[in-house]
Amino acid sequence: MKPSVKIKIKTFNLVLSFIESILARLKRKNIVNPANFLTEELGTSKAYISKIFNCEGNFTVKTPVSLANAADLDVEIVLRDKKSSKRFKHTTISTAEDLWEPLNISPPPLTQSEPKRDLLI
DSSP, X not given: OXXXXXXXXXXXXXXXXXXXXXXXXXXXXXXXXHHHHHHHHHTOOHHHXXXXXXXXXXXXXXXXXXXXXXXXXXXXXXXBOTTTOOBOOOOOOOSHHHHHGGGTSOOOOSSOOOOOOOOOO
């Protein structure tokens, strides 16, 4: 099997498992209509939620964070070694500031407007 096909299958299975977990959580919270609930919570369309549920939508990193937040859950990405299945351990960076601090520089602002500059001719 081609590596690209393997990646597509892994991606589909991961998204499907995630969606099933969100739906199970909403069921435990007695949410009768998950699609309507998520549409309202996320401020999006039913068509978008339907695409996500059918593993057809554009599933970015923001997607699971938004869905989990609506279900009162947090998202954690766990990396495992392919051969040993041991969890890959790393130093957790809790905020953007923590990332920039060791470099002894300030992080760029979230929105940055370019200062007006005089043209030198």
